[in-house]
Amino acid sequence: MASETTLTWATVAPAIAEIYLAIAVCVLLLVDVFYGEKRRGLTPTLTLAALALGALLTAQFGAVTERVTLFNGMFVADELGHFLKLAGFVFVGFALLYSRTYLEQREILKGEYYVLALTALLGIFVMVSAASLLTMYIGVELLALSVYAMVAFDRDSGIAAESAMKYFVLGSIASGALLYGMSIVYGVTGTLSLDELAGQLRGELSAGVILGLVFIVVAVAFKLGAVPFHMWLPDVYHGAPTSVTLFIGTAPKIAYFALALRLLAEGLQGAVAEWSQMLAALAVLTLVVGNVVAIVQSNLKRMLAYSTISNVGFIVLGFVAGTPEGYSAALYYTLVYVLMSLGTFGVILLASRKGFEADELDHYKGLHARDPMLAFVMMVLMFSTAGIPPFVGFWAKLRIIQELWATSHPWLILIAIVMSVVGAFYYLRVVKLMYFDPPGELPATERNTGARVALGLNAAAVVLLGLLPGPLLDLCARLLH
Amino acid sequence: MLVQILFYLFGAFLVASALGVIVARNPVHSALALVLCFVTSAAIWLLLEAEFLAVVLVLVYVGAVMVLFLFVVMMLDIDLAELRSGFTRYAWLGWITAGVVIVEIVGVVTARNLGVDVTRGTVPLPEDYSNTAELGNVLYTRFAYPFELAAMLLLVAIIAAIALTMRRRPGLKVQDVAKQVAVRREERVRIVKMDPEKRP
Amino acid sequence: MLDSISSLWFGLPDYARSTAWILLITVSIIICVALLTLWERKVIGWMQLRRGPNRVRIFGLLPGLGQPFADVIKLLMKEVVVPANANKFLFRIAPIIALVPAFATWAVIPLSPELVVADIDAGLLYVLALTSMGVYGIILAGWSANSKYAFLGAMRSAAQIVAYEIAMGFALVGVLMAAGSLNLGKIVLQQQGGPLAWNWFWLFPLFVVYFISGVAETNRAPFDVAEGESEIVAGFHVEYSGIAFAIFFLAEYANMILISALTSVMFLGGWLSPFEGYPIIGDTFLAKPSFFWLGLKIFVFLFLFLWFRATFPRYRYDQIMRLGWKALIPVTLVWIAVEGLMAHFRIGPWSS
Numbered sequence A: 001m002a003s004e005t006t007l008t009w010a011t012v013a014p015a016i017a018e019i020y021l022a023i024a025v026c027v028l029l030l031v032d033v034f035y036g037e038k039r040r041g042l043t044p045t046l047t048l049a050a051l052a053l054g055a056l057l058t059a060q061f062g063a064v065t066e067r068v069t070l071f072n073g074m075f076v077a078d079e080l081g082h083f084l085k086l087a088g089f090v091f092v093g094f095a096l097l098y099s100r101t102y103l104e105q106r107e108i109l110k111g112e113y114y115v116l117a118l119t120a121l122l123g124i125f126v127m128v129s130a131a132s133l134l135t136m137y138i139g140v141e142l143l144a145l146s147v148y149a150m151v152a153f154d155r156d157s158g159i160a161a162e163s164a165m166k167y168f169v170l171g172s173i174a175s176g177a178l179l180y181g182m183s184i185v186y187g188v189t190g191t192l193s194l195d196e197l198a199g200q201l202r203g204e205l206s207a208g209v210i211l212g213l214v215f216i217v218v219a220v221a222f223k224l225g226a227v228p229f230h231m232w233l234p235d236v237y238h239g240a241p242t243s244v245t246l247f248i249g250t251a252p253k254i255a256y257f258a259l260a261l262r263l264l265a266e267g268l269q270g271a272v273a274e275w276s277q278m279l280a281a282l283a284v285l286t287l288v289v290g291n292v293v294a295i296v297q298s299n300l301k302r303m304l305a306y307s308t309i310s311n312v313g314f315i316v317l318g319f320v321a322g323t324p325e326g327y328s329a330a331l332y333y334t335l336v337y338v339l340m341s342l343g344t345f346g347v348i349l350l351a352s353r354k355g356f357e358a359d360e361l362d363h364y365k366g367l368h369a370r371d372p373m374l375a376f377v378m379m380v381l382m383f384s385t386a387g388i389p390p391f392v393g394f395w396a397k398l399r400i401i402q403e404l405w406a407t408s409h410p411w412l413i414l415i416a417i418v419m420s421v422v423g424a425f426y427y428l429r430v431v432k433l434m435y436f437d438p439p440g441e442l443p444a445t446e447r448n449t450g451a452r453v454a455l456g457l458n459a460a461a462v463v464l465l466g467l468l469p470g471p472l473l474d475l476c477a478r479l480l481h
Numbered sequence B: 001m002l003v004q005i006l007f008y009l010f011g012a013f014l015v016a017s018a019l020g021v022i023v024a025r026n027p028v029h030s031a032l033a034l035v036l037c038f039v040t041s042a043a044i045w046l047l048l049e050a051e052f053l054a055v056v057l058v059l060v061y062v063g064a065v066m067v068l069f070l071f072v073v074m075m076l077d078i079d080l081a082e083l084r085s086g087f088t089r090y091a092w093l094g095w096i097t098a099g100v101v102i103v104e105i106v107g108v109v110t111a112r113n114l115g116v117d118v119t120r121g122t123v124p125l126p127e128d129y130s131n132t133a134e135l136g137n138v139l140y141t142r143f144a145y146p147f148e149l150a151a152m153l154l155l156v157a158i159i160a161a162i163a164l165t166m167r168r169r170p171g172l173k174v175q176d177v178a179k180q181v182a183v184r185r186e187e188r189v190r191i192v193k194m195d196p197e198k199r200p
Numbered sequence C: 001m002l003d004s005i006s007s008l009w010f011g012l013p014d015y016a017r018s019t020a021w022i023l024l025i026t027v028s029i030i031i032c033v034a035l036l037t038l039w040e041r042k043v044i045g046w047m048q049l050r051r052g053p054n055r056v057r058i059f060g061l062l063p064g065l066g067q068p069f070a071d072v073i074k075l076l077m078k079e080v081v082v083p084a085n086a087n088k089f090l091f092r093i094a095p096i097i098a099l100v101p102a103f104a105t106w107a108v109i110p111l112s113p114e115l116v117v118a119d120i121d122a123g124l125l126y127v128l129a130l131t132s133m134g135v136y137g138i139i140l141a142g143w144s145a146n147s148k149y150a151f152l153g154a155m156r157s158a159a160q161i162v163a164y165e166i167a168m169g170f171a172l173v174g175v176l177m178a179a180g181s182l183n184l185g186k187i188v189l190q191q192q193g194g195p196l197a198w199n200w201f202w203l204f205p206l207f208v209v210y211f212i213s214g215v216a217e218t219n220r221a222p223f224d225v226a227e228g229e230s231e232i233v234a235g236f237h238v239e240y241s242g243i244a245f246a247i248f249f250l251a252e253y254a255n256m257i258l259i260s261a262l263t264s265v266m267f268l269g270g271w272l273s274p275f276e277g278y279p280i281i282g283d284t285f286l287a288k289p290s291f292f293w294l295g296l297k298i299f300v301f302l303f304l305f306l307w308f309r310a311t312f313p314r315y316r317y318d319q320i321m322r323l324g325w326k327a328l329i330p331v332t333l334v335w336i337a338v339e340g341l342m343a344h345f346r347i348g349p350w351s352s
Helices: A009-035 A042-061 A079-105 A111-128 A133-151 A158-189 A194-200 A207-224 A232-239 A242-249 A251-267 A269-295 A300-321 A324-351 A372-386 A392-406 A410-436 A449-467 A470-479 B002-023 B027-047 B051-075 B080-085 B088-110 B131-139 B144-165 B177-182 C002-011 C014-047 C067-077 C088-108 C123-144 C148-179 C184-190 C204-217 C242-267 C291-311 C317-345
Strands: A068-070 A075-077
Touching: A009 A042, A009 A068, A009 A075, A009 A079, A009 A111, A009 B144, A042 A079, A042 A111, A075 A079, A079 A111, A079 A242, A079 A251, A079 A324, A079 A449, A079 A470, A111 A133, A111 A251, A111 B144, A133 A158, A133 A194, A133 A242, A133 A251, A133 B144, A158 A194, A158 A207, A158 A232, A194 A251, A194 A269, A207 A251, A207 A269, A207 A300, A232 A242, A232 A300, A242 A251, A242 A300, A242 A324, A251 A269, A251 A300, A251 A324, A269 A300, A269 A410, A300 A324, A300 A392, A300 A410, A324 A372, A324 A392, A324 A449, A324 A470, A372 A392, A372 A410, A372 A449, A392 A410, A392 A449, B002 B027, B027 B051, B027 C123, B051 B131, B051 C123, B051 C148, C014 C067, C014 C088, C014 C242, C014 C291, C067 C242, C088 C123, C088 C242, C123 C148, C123 C184, C123 C242, C148 C184, C148 C204, C148 C242, C148 C317, C184 C242, C204 C242, C204 C291, C204 C317, C242 C291
Parallel strands: none
Antiparallel strands: A068 A075
16 A cells, blocks of 8 residues: 655655646646747747746755655655756757747747657656656656657658658667566566665576566667667758757757666666676677768768767766766766757757758858858867867766776777777868868858857857866766765 | 466467457558457456456557557558568568567576566455555555656647647638627628519 | 246356346347337427328237337348458458447446346446447448448548547546446445435536437437438448348447436436435335336436437537537536535535
């Protein structure tokens, strides 16, 4: 029988982000139904306000000093979750800020787009705070379903519909694998709670747990986009409207980090030897395929998709280490990567105009001559993603390699370094196109002040965090001590 | 004994209909086989004394989901020959996958039942036990959080479906019922008084 | 004599008694359907100032009483034509699929205080599940016949039934909120205490919605676009002849009786007597709950079905959809919220 818990403010306060967001979604939906048609800019503005308010409320009331579970052990609140939720608010806010003009020009600036973005964020929060297999699965689905719809949002675009279809079908298979793995683990252990799971799985593992684990690892790899489960990623990044690519490429990565952390590192920590082997194999493949295939791409969005894959390889390497320090390195890498890809896709959005998608590499020839600011921001981001000091991307890669060294994985370090060098080639090619090639006959870039200020802040963050990496590194280490 | 016979009977039907779903050439037959599949799994659940789940499975999947599914499948004009044309090209991949899965299943089944203690039987429940009431109790207390989230999930599905399919076409002649109801006689009927015959 | 019969009866094993009841109920429903068709033609005839069927007599009694039996014999003698290119298996099985749920649902309906064939806890859900399966008969009939008219009728009917099922289900949610149980027997018992304690009073909007949805579910006038003679000949059963057609006919009328019975059980106190607790009547037959009262209530609702058919013009298809989705479903949702308030303030069914 269920325990008698009365809901008081104190017992639900750590879940304020989720509760607030669910209410905000409903309110925005209703506001959009009644006023969305008459005042077109209303829902986007309100959404940004709602995100800001949510971040404030979460920062004010959602903080916890120690790990607590709520809702009969279905929900866990800890410092990590609190921080990731704040980050989620900020990243989604920036993503929506960048995309407004883009959406407007393609006539897909609809209230539903913003509502779906918020439900996706809710899914992210649920995953971040999941303390049971059940809530984790629902979070995964909540995020995935919202994102499928966003990919297909531009209904006049055939390529978007195609990529949404691919994403949906492959994503459903991955969800199925996740559910299958979870139900096997549940069947063998008889518990849904991740804490109890961690307590039960000790010593020799039964064949059933291993079987379930395989499916769970496959699903996590799919969601992250690790090779050989990466096939959806280039198609979706390429086919989706750029604003959606920006969205997919940023905030959900936090959720997938949480997915891997909560499921593998916390719930199945007893099986760390097994899954870290599986992840090591995946990471090697991911690094090699991601970096090598990215070289031959002529489409920038597709190239960035492969770049994402190669970066996922690094995040997975952090998990391969299998220590709290390794996870904190993966967390740091994830945050840094999200920050950088937020800026990169922001540049693509600002370089696009009505009827013109700046998604081919050739479209960036001589960008410096046409728009020095965009070119400079892009250069900073490309240097950082390539891992060139003093930008923040360098520290992220360094942290991962440090942790691999600490857990003595010399071969993985070697592969990581070689592949970083290979990767540097295609990042620097973008810089070369922008600064050393003559500008062609291309439309002018977008001048949206708000988005430009945000982009400037974004690039400044990349530079500043690179010059002063200490605070964020310490924070990541503290969150996963 | 009777329960076992019934179990194997329904089990056989279930497997056969599940096979039917994938081997049937006509998509409508596939959908119907799926319906049979749901009904037999509901029957198996009944044997497990999970009557609430069994009935809900029939109610939701057979009664609503599959009706709409059939509805769509019947409306589709699928050229079967074209659909099957490239099918055999990938057959080898399918066979390999099937082989791997079979080997895995055999491996798992022979590996001492996945480590689960299968000899432990279920405890028979008391006569007045109602799993409907019991499910209701845990659903709104212990599982309230995932239950609410599932509701959000359905809301997202509705929003997505409507956002992706509803398109306001210009020039559509839709009736506005409110306007129709609000119409008054004076606006539509003009009574003309005239003599039945022409005046001389 | 009576003693020996009753001792024989109670000496039977459980399954034999259940089987006997099942047979008895099924046969009675079939006979009721036959009489209902006659009653329908008579009533509509009177409403239209005609006489209705008045030729075929049984044993020289009551002009017209033999009409339904004559019709059945006629249909039995006719050939069942299977159209060319029809899907023969589905074409033949469709009428049976339409018929079975209409009969199987009776298993959980409490006919009198003592009599219910299967007293199961999730009875209400069982009813919903089975009534929702009846649509397969119609869809399959329309599709397998390989005829455009039949297919159009089937599609209309499928969309209509799925739409009204939701309103129906929500109306029943209200009932089970009042009863606190899914068991139909308990739902009846909860309504004890005279006509004003029956569910129709406190759940009046749900009662109306339920019965309207019931009429739509059975594809009866004014919701009979699935047959729509003027546009699509006879809809989903246009290709059926002989006894196959008769089975569809049987299913439709059996469903009418079923919906009437369900409405009586859910909203009008089932087998409860309306004169319960009146001192004048005392402890006579009238004050006691019995099958008589359920039968009377069913009869009233059946008469409403016929009355509707004689009175209302047929809805247009889009109007049906609008009524279902935009009127009935919101009404039920609002009333469920109102019920929540009633339960909170302990009004009506929740007062005790």
